[in-house]
Amino acid sequence: MRLSVPRHWRVKGPLYRLEAARCKGCGRIHYPPAAACPYCGSTSLERVRLSSRGVLESYTVVYSVPEGARHASPVVVGLVNLGGVRVVAELTDVEPGEVSTGMSVEAVLRKVREDGEAGFIYYAVKFRPALEAGRGE
Numbered sequence: 268m269r270l271s272v273p274r275h276w277r278v279k280g281p282l283y284r285l286e287a288a289r290c291k292g293c294g295r296i297h298y299p300p301a302a303a304c305p306y307c308g309s310t311s312l313e314r315v316r317l318s319s320r321g322v323l324e325s326y327t328v329v330y331s332v333p334e335g336a337r338h339a340s341p342v343v344v345g346l347v348n349l350g351g352v353r354v355v356a357e358l359t360d361v362e363p364g365e366v367s368t369g370m371s372v373e374a375v376l377r378k379v380r381e382d383g384e385a386g387f388i389y390y391a392v393k394f395r396p397a398l399e400a401g402r403g404e
């Protein structure tokens with residue numbers, strides 16, 4: 268458990284900025300960025316920034332949420348295509364009945380938990396329906 272905080276701080280920058288890694292070996296992009304390419308094992312990687320807007324390709328509604336997170340139940344988990352890179356993330360600000368494949372979504376940061384003892388607040392990238400569809404960045 269002692270390792271969870273430093274690890275979080277090490278990876279949080281890339282997560283916040285939707286930074287992914289492009290493999291110079293096989294050209295594929297993975298997210299979140301790992302030290303080695305999950306497809307070919309190459310460690311020759313470069314950072315790329317994903318678009319914060321994407322299209323929901325598919326989703327699933329999860330009703331059996333772990334103890335401690337039941338207030339958030341049910342949870343909608345989506346497969347979001349960000350300019351060709353697929354990311355699996357929770358959807359937010361939307362009711363399960365309002366979700367449909369093909370809808371435009373945008374990334375937002377949401378608090379996921381607090382560690383009062385250590386004084387840390389943890390955030391995660393989630394996706395919500397894009398409020399102003401078509402306004403690019």
Ligand SMILES: [Zn+2]
Pocket residue numbers: 290291292293294295304305306307308309
């Ligand atoms: Zn690779």
